[in-house]
Amino acid sequence: MKKYEVYRNMRKGAVIFGLPISLFALMMVSILGSLLIIIFSFGFGIIIGLLLFNAVLYIALIRMANNPQLFQMGNPFPKIISNKRNSGFDYEQD
DSSP states (O other): OOOOOOOOOTTSOOEETTEEHHHHHHHHHHHHHHHHHHHHOOOHHHHHHHHHHHHHHHHHHHHHHHOGGGGOOSOSSOSOOOOSOOOSOOOSOO
């Protein structure tokens, strides 16, 4: 009898082929575009080029999904966290 494990990583998000849903959708759009180009052009070089392009894109998306801080530009947290209402007046001396 086969034994199944309980899936405990519910908060991680859905992953297909190691990619989050948005990056997987980008990969599928690239593959569909490549298939259209292959159908309407019969060059062997184009077919090999598109296969290489899709492979490189997949590798880049996997690395981007595994290391998201590479593309993080700003600081994720504000300098000051306060519940006070901001009046817009600045009382500091210049």
